[in-house]
Amino acid sequence: MLSxxxxxxxxxxxxxxxxxxxxxxxxxxxxxxxxxLLFGYAINTMVRDIPIGxxxxxxxxxxxxxxxQVRVSQVVDIVATYNTPDAAEAAIVAGEIRAALxxxxxLPQRIASGRTVAQWLVDASDTMVSSALLALRSMxxxxxxxxxxxxxxxxxxxxxxxLLFNPERRSEVNIxxxxxxxxxxxxxxxxxxxALVRERERGNMELLITTPVLPLELMIGKLLPYVLVxxxxxxxxxxxxxxIFRIPFAGSFTALAGVTLAFIAASLTLGLLIxxxxxxxxxxxxMTIFVLLPSILLSGFMFPYDAMPxxxxxxxxxxxxxxxxxxxxxxxxxxxxAGHMLPDxxxxxxxxxxxxxxxxxxxxxRLD
Amino acid sequence: xxxxxxxxxxxxxxxxDLVAVNDVDLEIAHGQIYGFLGPNGSGKTTLIRMxxxxxxxxxxxxxxxxxxxxxxxxxLRRRIGYMTQKxxxxxxxxxxxxxxxxxxxYGLDNSQRQMRITTLLNQFNLEPLSSRQAGAMSGxxxxxxxxxxxxxxxxxxxxxxxxTSAVDPQNRRDFWETxxxxxxxxxxxxxxxHYMDEAERCHQxxxxxxxxxxxxxxxxxxxxxxxxxxxxxxxxxxxxxxxxLMTSNEVLSAAQQGDRLRVLLKKPVQDIGVFKQWLxxxxxxxxxxxxxxxxxxxxxxxxxxxxxx
Ligand SMILES: Nc1ncnc2c1ncn2[C@@H]1O[C@H](COP(=O)(O)OP(=O)(O)OP(=O)(O)O)[C@@H](O)[C@H]1O
Ligand SMILES: [Mg+2]
Numbered sequence: 001m002l003s004x005x006x007x008x009x010x011x012x013x014x015x016x017x018x019x020x021x022x023x024x025x026x027x028x029x030x031x032x033x034x035x036x037l038l039f040g041y042a043i044n045t046m047v048r049d050i051p052i053g054x055x056x057x058x059x060x061x062x063x064x065x066x067x068x069q070v071r072v073s074q075v076v077d078i079v080a081t082y083n084t085p086d087a088a089e090a091a092i093v094a095g096e097i098r099a100a101l102x103x104x105x106x107l108p109q110r111i112a113s114g115r116t117v118a119q120w121l122v123d124a125s126d127t128m129v130s131s132a133l134l135a136l137r138s139m140x141x142x143x144x145x146x147x148x149x150x151x152x153x154x155x156x157x158x159x160x161x162x163l164l165f166n167p168e169r170r171s172e173v174n175i176x177x178x179x180x181x182x183x184x185x186x187x188x189x190x191x192x193x194x195a196l197v198r199e200r201e202r203g204n205m206e207l208l209i210t211t212p213v214l215p216l217e218l219m220i221g222k223l224l225p226y227v228l229v230x231x232x233x234x235x236x237x238x239x240x241x242x243x244i245f246r247i248p249f250a251g252s253f254t255a256l257a258g259v260t261l262a263f264i265a266a267s268l269t270l271g272l273l274i275x276x277x278x279x280x281x282x283x284x285x286x287m288t289i290f291v292l293l294p295s296i297l298l299s300g301f302m303f304p305y306d307a308m309p310x311x312x313x314x315x316x317x318x319x320x321x322x323x324x325x326x327x328x329x330x331x332x333x334x335x336x337x338a339g340h341m342l343p344d345x346x347x348x349x350x351x352x353x354x355x356x357x358x359x360x361x362x363x364x365x366r367l368d
Numbered sequence: 369x370x371x372x373x374x375x376x377x378x379x380x381x382x383x384x385d386l387v388a389v390n391d392v393d394l395e396i397a398h399g400q401i402y403g404f405l406g407p408n409g410s411g412k413t414t415l416i417r418m419x420x421x422x423x424x425x426x427x428x429x430x431x432x433x434x435x436x437x438x439x440x441x442x443x444l445r446r447r448i449g450y451m452t453q454k455x456x457x458x459x460x461x462x463x464x465x466x467x468x469x470x471x472x473x474y475g476l477d478n479s480q481r482q483m484r485i486t487t488l489l490n491q492f493n494l495e496p497l498s499s500r501q502a503g504a505m506s507g508x509x510x511x512x513x514x515x516x517x518x519x520x521x522x523x524x525x526x527x528x529x530x531x532t533s534a535v536d537p538q539n540r541r542d543f544w545e546t547x548x549x550x551x552x553x554x555x556x557x558x559x560x561x562h563y564m565d566e567a568e569r570c571h572q573x574x575x576x577x578x579x580x581x582x583x584x585x586x587x588x589x590x591x592x593x594x595x596x597x598x599x600x601x602x603x604x605x606x607x608x609x610x611x612x613l614m615t616s617n618e619v620l621s622a623a624q625q626g627d628r629l630r631v632l633l634k635k636p637v638q639d640i641g642v643f644k645q646w647l648x649x650x651x652x653x654x655x656x657x658x659x660x661x662x663x664x665x666x667x668x669x670x671x672x673x674x675x676x677x
Contacts, residue, residue: 076581203452203455206422206452207455207456207457210444210448210450213473366422366423366424367417367423
């Protein structure tokens with residue numbers, strides 16, 4: 001027989017637990033709030049303001065007119081101009097721009113004969129971004145003079161599109177490298193966030209702090225095994241995933257190892273910091289989820305970073321995953337080398353050093 | 369270097385309003401086994417934690433092995449061993465793995481480590497258990513492992529917080545033999561307990577109650593000081609006798625033990641006849657002076673300032 005009294009007893013007890021644990025209480029409120037903000041405000045599947053560059057080989061007034069018309073479409077944000085198509089392509093490889101609009105020298109003649117006016121070089125690895133750019137292909141152009149009537153309306157293409165890195169526009173090409181960031185974020189932060197709390201809960205901490213072990217030694221020693229775990233995971237995703245889904249590997253192995261190690265270190269220290277903040281394993285788990293949600297959703301893994309409002313981009317920059325997604329896609333898909341993406345790498349290393357210091361400063365070899 | 373391994377002056381620790389340890393003065397000589405005897409919550413663990421630098425005192429000072437606490441806790445750590453009240457080795461590591469881990473932490477090199485661990489496994493009868501996970505060991509086995517771990521780096525000062533709480537009497541005897549071996553070898557030991565028989569084995573003893581250090585001294589002296597104050601009463605109707613005695617101003621406590629009543633007096637009586645006057649007149653009771661035990665000392669020190677209940 002079910003007894004209401006006993007059910008009631010258990011319910012009351014659970015409420016008592018809940019009210020003792022301020023963190024759980026906070027999470028009950030914060031998780032829906034953060035989700036609401038993320039999905040409602042930050043995540044936007046309509047891509048706008050894609051950073052692009054312009055190369056004008058014609059030096060003509062028409063090029064400036066067309067550039068202006070492209071700009072007011074609001075799909076792109078012109079962030080740079082380059083002198084040669086090669087320089088623009090290098091900027092695409094380095095991840096500074098997603099596409100380049102290249103006006104050929106013979107632009108006026110092309111307009112006169114009604115041919116496509118210019119060429120887009122598009123980084124097609126992200127299908128959502130490249131779709132938005134492909135929509136520009138037949139955008140109608142209003143040209144003052146010289147163009148034959150009927151040209152550059154919706155029916156005839158205004159631009160020629162050259163798709164780089166993922167010409168078949170398969171979404172898995174972009175997803176699989178990004179997945180490494182998601183998997184590493186989940187496992188690395190979770191493992192280490194439990195590391196210190198678990199020992200505190202089990203009573204091992206009182207022993208550890210009576211030994212000569214220094215906080216920093218304890219922390220580094222705890223992290224190192226997980227570096228190996230992370231490398232194995234990346235190996236599985238990129239090795240197996242790359243083979244099954246035919247992911248091109250454009251970069252160098254050393255660059256991949258370098259950026260991955262930097263990201264693993266950053267994620268591990270983030271977990272460690274959580275471990276020094278939480279008092280119980282449950283709290284550590286909740287804080288991990290709390291960090292995981294925005295860091296995965298804002299990282300650009302599923303939803304393009306370029307489509308997010310500026311404020312959300314600033315927040316995204318705070319999470320290591322955002323930087324790593326950029327790095328790993330750059331290395332794997334575009335063959336970027338570390339020199340191209342120094343700011344992201346330095347950011348990850350700085351993040352690691354800072355958090356390791358904060359975590360070991362927060363960790364006292366005291367019980368009070 | 370002073371003579372004492374530990375010196376504390378006015379050592380106090382508060383947790384909010386609660387005073388867990390109150391104004392404790394201590395001086396513990398090298399090579400002694402020094403006992404802290406006290407009931408649950410009397411502040412034994414808190415005092416030990418302060419003395420090994422894990423808790424910061426709210427007031428007072430302490431020095432251990434000539435290191436000022438808590439400032440110099442770090443260099444002190446290499447020279448002390450601490451066996452926590454709650455088992456604090458890793459449950460999912462084997463006996464040997466636990467010892468190996470700690471030996472490395474204490475910086476023993478490979479050959480030292482292997483030699484030391486072989487010696488300890490042997491000394492503590494842990495060889496047959498060396499590959500068993502600590503979580504799967506019995507209470508007594510675990511406690512032997514914990515002591516082995518605490519002595520791994522041959523500390524000069526060893527803190528043992530209720531080391532035998534999960535141990536049967538036979539094992540407790542063996543355990544104490546090991547403690548005397550360590551003491552013989554020059555180690556200073558601090559042992560907390562709430563067992564009287566254990567407390568009696570210490571060279572020196574301090575009785576703690578409610579955070580206060582009530583008395584300290586050699587156990588035999590403490591018991592000797594109660595000469596003439598303990599009387600055994602035998603006969604019928606002991607419950608009623610006890611009721612009567614407890615109303616007397618001369619009696620500190622009266623506790624029944626089987627068919628006898630153990631009476632502790634506030635002042636010694638020379639003549640048993642004087643005592644008999646306080647008994648109900650119509651009874652035929654056999655009274656004789658008894659040798660004081662540590663329990664009597666304990667009752668005496670912890671109840672002296674309370675009204676008998
Ligand atoms: N971290 C803490 N926070 C608050 N109060 C504490 C804390 N640690 C101990 N106390 C309190 O201090 C008092 C002394 O505790 P302590 O653990 O030193 O006693 P003990 O003599 O070791 O007891 P036991 O024999 O049960 O182990 C107790 O009343 C306890 O509740
Ligand atoms: Mg205790």
